[in-house]
Structures are given as C-alpha cells and as structure tokens.
Amino acid sequence: MKILAIAGVAPFHEELTQDKIKLVKKDQAQQLVAEKKLLKFMSKQDRLAVTAAHLLMSCHPLSKEELESQTGLYVATGYSGFEAPALQVFSSKSQSDGSFNYQSFISHTYPSFNPLLTFHCLPSMALFHCSHQLGIRKNYLSTYPSATSFASILEYADLELKTRKLKYAIVGSAFDANNPLTHLVLKKWQIAPEKAHDTSLFFLLSLDASEPLAEIGSFKHQEVSSYTHTEKYLGVCELPWLMAESVLMKKSSTLECISPDLSSCEIQMRSFL
Amino acid sequence: MNRVVITGYGVVSPYGEGASIFEEGLFGGKSCIRKVQRFSTEGMPTQIAAEVLDVSNHGFKDIKLNMAVSSVKEALKNAKMKEYSSLPIYIGMGLEIFDAKELVEFSNNPASANVEDPFFLHTPGDIAIRELKNKLGLKSNSLILTSACAASTDAIGYAYRRIKYGQIPAAIAGGTDSMLNLIGFAGFNKLSAMSKKNETPTQASTPFNKGRDGFVMGEGAAFFVIESLESAQSHGVTPLAEIVGFGNSLDAYSPSDPHPDGSGAVAAMQEALADAELSPNKISALSAHATGTPKNDPTESNAIRTVFGDHAREMPIMASKSMIGHLISASGAVEIAACLLAMARQEIHQTLNLKDVETGCELRHVMGQNLKHPIKYMLKNSFAFGGQNSCLVLRNGSDL
Numbered sequence: 001m002k003i004l005a006i007a008g009v010a011p012f013h014e015e016l017t018q019d020k021i022k023l024v025k026k027d028q029a030q031q032l033v034a035e036k037k038l039l040k041f042m043s044k045q046d047r048l049a050v051t052a053a054h055l056l057m058s059c060h061p062l063s064k065e066e067l068e069s070q071t072g073l074y075v076a077t078g079y080s081g082f083e084a085p086a087l088q089v090f091s092s093k094s095q096s097d098g099s100f101n102y103q104s105f106i107s108h109t110y111p112s113f114n115p116l117l118t119f120h121c122l123p124s125m126a127l128f129h130c131s132h133q134l135g136i137r138k139n140y141l142s143t144y145p146s147a148t149s150f151a152s153i154l155e156y157a158d159l160e161l162k163t164r165k166l167k168y169a170i171v172g173s174a175f176d177a178n179n180p181l182t183h184l185v186l187k188k189w190q191i192a193p194e195k196a197h198d199t200s201l202f203f204l205l206s207l208d209a210s211e212p213l214a215e216i217g218s219f220k221h222q223e224v225s226s227y228t229h230t231e232k233y234l235g236v237c238e239l240p241w242l243m244a245e246s247v248l249m250k251k252s253s254t255l256e257c258i259s260p261d262l263s264s265c266e267i268q269m270r271s272f273l
Numbered sequence: 274m275n276r277v278v279i280t281g282y283g284v285v286s287p288y289g290e291g292a293s294i295f296e297e298g299l300f301g302g303k304s305c306i307r308k309v310q311r312f313s314t315e316g317m318p319t320q321i322a323a324e325v326l327d328v329s330n331h332g333f334k335d336i337k338l339n340m341a342v343s344s345v346k347e348a349l350k351n352a353k354m355k356e357y358s359s360l361p362i363y364i365g366m367g368l369e370i371f372d373a374k375e376l377v378e379f380s381n382n383p384a385s386a387n388v389e390d391p392f393f394l395h396t397p398g399d400i401a402i403r404e405l406k407n408k409l410g411l412k413s414n415s416l417i418l419t420s421a422c423a424a425s426t427d428a429i430g431y432a433y434r435r436i437k438y439g440q441i442p443a444a445i446a447g448g449t450d451s452m453l454n455l456i457g458f459a460g461f462n463k464l465s466a467m468s469k470k471n472e473t474p475t476q477a478s479t480p481f482n483k484g485r486d487g488f489v490m491g492e493g494a495a496f497f498v499i500e501s502l503e504s505a506q507s508h509g510v511t512p513l514a515e516i517v518g519f520g521n522s523l524d525a526y527s528p529s530d531p532h533p534d535g536s537g538a539v540a541a542m543q544e545a546l547a548d549a550e551l552s553p554n555k556i557s558a559l560s561a562h563a564t565g566t567p568k569n570d571p572t573e574s575n576a577i578r579t580v581f582g583d584h585a586r587e588m589p590i591m592a593s594k595s596m597i598g599h600l601i602s603a604s605g606a607v608e609i610a611a612c613l614l615a616m617a618r619q620e621i622h623q624t625l626n627l628k629d630v631e632t633g634c635e636l637r638h639v640m641g642q643n644l645k646h647p648i649k650y651m652l653k654n655s656f657a658f659g660g661q662n663s664c665l666v667l668r669n670g671s672d673l
Contacts, residue, residue: 041528073523077419079397080368087371090456091380100377105455106316115463119528121368123419128659131525137537139544140523140661141427142420146399152416156431159438181369185397188388221414261403263414 001158001169002212005204006244007055008172009048011197011234020213021248022055026198035133043081043120046129048200049174053130056202062168064135070167072139072160073131074153078175078235079145079182080121086114087180126174139164146259147238148221151267154203154239155219161207172202175235182235189229189260196233201240214247217268224264239265247271275501277436278512278673281354282447283347284610285340286493287323287597291347295607296614300622300643304475304596306489312455319467321474322453323491323598331408335396337366340494340603341449342408348445352498353510360498361414361441362406363432365424365448367602369397373455411445419602422562423521423663424448425495426605426655430519430665432499442504447496450602461490464529466566478599479626480563480592481570481634488564491598495606502673514613515668517650518551520544524660530568531656535576538654541662542580545652549666554584556666557648558621560612562656563592564599571633573654578636589644590636591615595625605655609665612651616669620645 010016010023017023024032032051033039042050062071089112094105119125127142139160143149150173157169176182177196186196205216234241239257246253252270284291287305288298298305306323314320331342341364349357371379379386396404398417406415418424418431425448432446452461461467468487470477479485505512522544524537531538546553559581562573578585593611600607615621621644630638648669655663 038528082371087376088380090373091377094373095377095381098381100374102313102315105373106313110316110459110463113459113463115460118460118464121460122421122658123368124421124424124657124659124661125528127420127523127661128525128528131523131660132527135525137523137525137540139521140420141418141431142424142661143417144398144419145417148414149416152414156435159434159440163434163438181371181397184386184388185400187386188400223412223414259399261399261406261415 001161001205001207001216002209003203003214003216003247004206004209004212005056005060006213006247007059008052008201009199011199020059022059024055038129040116041119042129045077045081045174045176046126048198049075049126049172050129050133052172052200052202053134053170056170056204057134060204066167067135068137071136072157072166072169073127073136074141074157074169074171075127075130076150076153076173076236077123077126077144079185080123081176081179082121082181084180086117138166145236146261147236147257148259148263148265150236150239151219151257151265157205167206169205170202171205172200173237173240174200175237191229191233199234199237201237201244212272214272215270220266222264224258224262227258227260227262243269247273275437275439275503277433277499277516278502278505278670279497279499279514279516280505280510280512281348281352281498282495282610282613283344284495284607285325285328285344286607287325287491289327290329290343292610295610299593299596299611300618300620302623302625304625306474306477306598308474311453317459317462318469319462320471321477321489323489324453325492336451337449338396338401338405341405344447344494345409345445345496348496348498353508354498358410358412360411361444362411363416363418363428363444363446365418365428365602365606366398367450367452370454370457420661421657421659422601422604423655423657423661424602426653426663426665427521429497429606429609430521430663433516433519436499436501443500445496446499447494448603448606449494450600451492452490452601453492458490476626478565478595480565480595480624481630481638482627483629483631485565485567487566488594489598491600493600493603493607495603495610512670512673514616514670515673516665517668518545518549518666520548521663526660528659531572532660533572535572535579537660537662538573538576538656539579541664542652545664545666551650551666553581556588556650556652558589558591558615558646558651560591560608560651560653562654563594565594571631573656574634574636585636588637589621589639589646591621592624595627605653605663609653612653612667616648616651619648
C-alpha cells in the first residue's frame, strides 16, 4: 500500500508545505472548514479531522467521482470531546449543598441543556463531517481511542483496497488533548497534560501510484505486559506521526506503537522521498 | 477465501440475560418497554425505555461491561471453545458518559477523582477493552467500532472480512451499549428523537406505523464467535449460520437525518448482496433497522423497495425494536441474534404495535402474529446517526 499524500495539524512541528505534504499549525484549523453552517455541530476533534482532510485534498486533489465512488474513509479519534465549560455549567446548576440534586438538575440544567453537545461527544462525528465535506460515500470504518486502533484501520484499509472496488483510501486520526475526559485519562496513565498535544494527520493511500511518498509493508499485532507512554503524548495520532516522521526523514524502518489496552502494533515503512 | 460461520452467540437484552430468555420474549410478542427505573426522569418529555434490570455483576460499575462479559461467556460456551485466549475481540460500543453524581463531586474537587480505580467514570474505550480482556482471559488484538447505531454490525462485518480473506482464523465480535444514564438520556431527550408515549410504554415503539413519534431507548449486548468453516470443523462445532455478505456506505448528508433518497442505504444493501453473490430475490426475509422515527422508516422502506423491486412484496420484514427498543451501538448485534433465532425457527416475529402502516412504509410487514416462513438467506440493516449504513447477509446454518 502506497502513501500518496500526507496532511494534518501539527502538534509541535513548524508548518511544512512541500509536494504532497502539508502540515499547518493548530490556529488554522477552524478556517479550513468548507461548510461553515456545520461548524456548530463540530467538536474540536472534528475540526482537527476536517482540516486534515481538506489539506490532504489540496495536496492531492481527487475528482468528485473519485471521492464519491472510488474512495473509502477510515477514521480514528481520541476520547469523546466533553467540553469543560459545558461540564462546569452542568455541575454548578445541578447541585445543592455540594452534592448532585435532581430537582436542581431538572429545574436549572435541563432547560438550558444544549442538544448540540450530544453531537460534539459522538466519536463517529469526525467520520460524518469528513465524508460530508469531501463527498465520500463508499466504505468506511470508525474507531477510537488508541494508537493501535489507528494501526487496525490502516491495515483494514489495505484489505479494502485489495478486495473492494476502491482506488483510494483516506485514513486519518484526530486527537483532542485538552478536554476534561482526556485529562482524567492522562492522569490515570501519569502523563502531565502539557505533554499531550492537539493534532490530526490524514493519509491518502492507494495500491498503485507512480510517485508515492512511501510504502507501508506488513503489520504485526501482539499483546504486551505493560504500557509506557512516549515523551510527547499524541494519543490516537501517535502512530500517524511516527509514520510521517519516517517519511520526512527518508527512512525505511519498523515502527512500533503500544496502547494503554496493552496491545502493540508494528508496521514496516519505506520512504521514497 | 474462507467461508465464514457463526458458531456461538450470547445475548443480554431488556428481557434479561441469555439467548433463551431473548427468544422467549421476542417470539412471544412481549414488549419490555416501561417507565425508567434506574434514575428519575421526572420533568423530561420522554420517561420510558427498555432497561436491562437483571444482569450478572462481573465487578464493573459500567453496565456495558457487565453485559459484554455475560454475552461473550455465553457465546464462547455455545461455540464449545475451550481455548479462546488468542481470539481477537471487535466491539461496537457507545461513548463514555459521566455519572451525574460523580461529575458534580469531581467538579467541586478535581483532586477527588480516583484515577487508579478504572471505574471512576463510565469507562473510556481503551480502559474498557483492557478490563474486558482481563476478565475474559483474552490476550489478542482488539478494536472498538464507533459508527453509532451501525457499530456492532460493522464489528461483525469487520471480523467476517478479516476471516474471509485469511487474516485471522476466528474472532469474537458484537456490541454492547447503554445510554440509559441521566446525562445520556437527557441529551437524547433534548434532541426530541424519542417517543413521548409515557402513559402507554408497551405501545410506544411503533416502527412503520402511522402516528409513530420516535424511537425508544434500550440497552443490551450480543456477541458472536465467528470463525472460518475450517476452524469450526476442527473443533467439532456445528455452525449456526454462515455470513455470506457485508457492505457499508456513507450518506455524507446530515449529522442526524438519513439521506432522503435512501441512496446510502441502497448502496450498502447492494454491496452486501454483491459480496454474497446473491440476486435480491434470493433473500428470504429482512431485519430492518426500523427505529420508529418519522424520517427513518419511510426512507428505509423506500430503499428496500428500490433494492428488491417486486420481491419486496413477498419478503417479510422483521422489526425487533418494536419490542426491545433501540439498543444504539448494540442494536445490530442483538438484532442479528434475532435473525439467527428466526432462521432456526423458520419464523419471523411480529412487528408489535404495527396496525396501520404509514404511507410510504408499505412492505410485507408481519402484523398481529408471527409468521412461519422458510428462511435460507436473511439480510440485516443497520443505519446510524451521521449516515453510516451497514448491511450483513446471513445464510441459515441448517444445511452447512
């Protein structure tokens, strides 16, 4: 399986624009959403994903027909994007004498409960927004929240390209590092919040390409006995960034990621840059 | 390519724990929708649901995990799997939700969160998988599918494709979900998607009927042992069914509504049939997604008529949500369990409460009583919030 283009929102890298690779800084994320009326339905994670998907298409444009009927979409996201202000409002309005109180909840919180919050929390919404913004209507897979989840959908995209009538696969990931749920999980794994970074990264893949950026070889899954996180925590985007760095550093290498669920994955990469 | 079979399954449904209780309730025409008992719903427009009130406690606070453990254990037992630690597990699962009481405590005192306790909130996916694998003694690859109401059908389809193309010999796949907690239920109330027939709960879920006013929330789990035919034969188990086709597609239309022309649903059904190498008239019966919402039912009906043409008049429709409600991420898996029962019994259960078919929803509905019907192939539809469409074709295992 060949990598044709790479794009995303960089966690701590500088901007980078070169042939078939585009990385932007986080503050540009919202501006790249094509259909503004859907912005209110998007969590930060969704915006990160949509930005990466649009950037990918600016690197390697596909026609409407190619997107609609020859492209599969495979997306991995981080934990649900519960928003701190909404949770604070819920908490402050739903309590009495320091404890949860149903009467307070139903009288004060429920009437002001924003139905859009449900959309912001659904992990499948990144898939929807990317499909809608780009017009992708063929096969898909949506998963969360670990680095090995990304490896699984990458491997599945390879199978889909080989066995479905697909010419392209867009495989991407998005991670919101700064929300209350992510912070709680980071605390469990003893990761300081400042080590985690918002990011997204999408790849355009195909079995055949005349000038690919890189080639992805075999996959190997296994269980491990313990989990140790990397210095800069990128959650579900950890493996995608290892892949991007491998391409940029013009290396052929075996990349390994381990997830908190004690699963690990190795993939073989060969850069053609 | 391998032939792919189901050799065991387990179910936790609003009827209770176990496939036999599920069969008795569903084919007995019994609704399990009632006023919510787990938490107060006073003041909310919708106050009814299909709760699981009796499930074994496997040590988890999160009911999703208790239901998953019970149904996986039942599936492994039925599949006569003695050595299963290397089986991967693929799960369609709903999102994590904060417990309201804990959220207030945590907000008032963030340091109070006991992060070493894996149950400090309704469990995030990677922690959930780790705990499930520990409890079940599984030591292999896992994946959570998050395509909402299509998630567990996608999980089963994912396992099917990996086995079919020789990547793995066998897997556990299915789904577990519960949104029946205060925050989740309040959120869906605010979306105005659920039935408000609080005074007549057993008559509230009315797929395809005139006057339907939304779906009824349910919870549950179903898991399947799925293996290559060769793997099944090697340990002497008789397959219950064969999975012969899988297709999925995206509407790319709306965050909440189905594409009005039903083209995404049509594409997924057609891809599943093509994968099965079957013409539409070979399908004996169809288990519809059939949520009972004003928009979904006519769109699905139209899509079924588009795919099946005249055969749609002959092919009976099964709509299990009329009795068990909408089990969200677990709905596909639990309704696939209903398909296995239908094929074993050669019987389609009635669509409870369907008395006056809505204009646009005309199909061969099973009304008033169950229908004895020869079933060789059955198609299952699962369509999700956000426009994910997932369809599976099953073949009766009796002649395998």
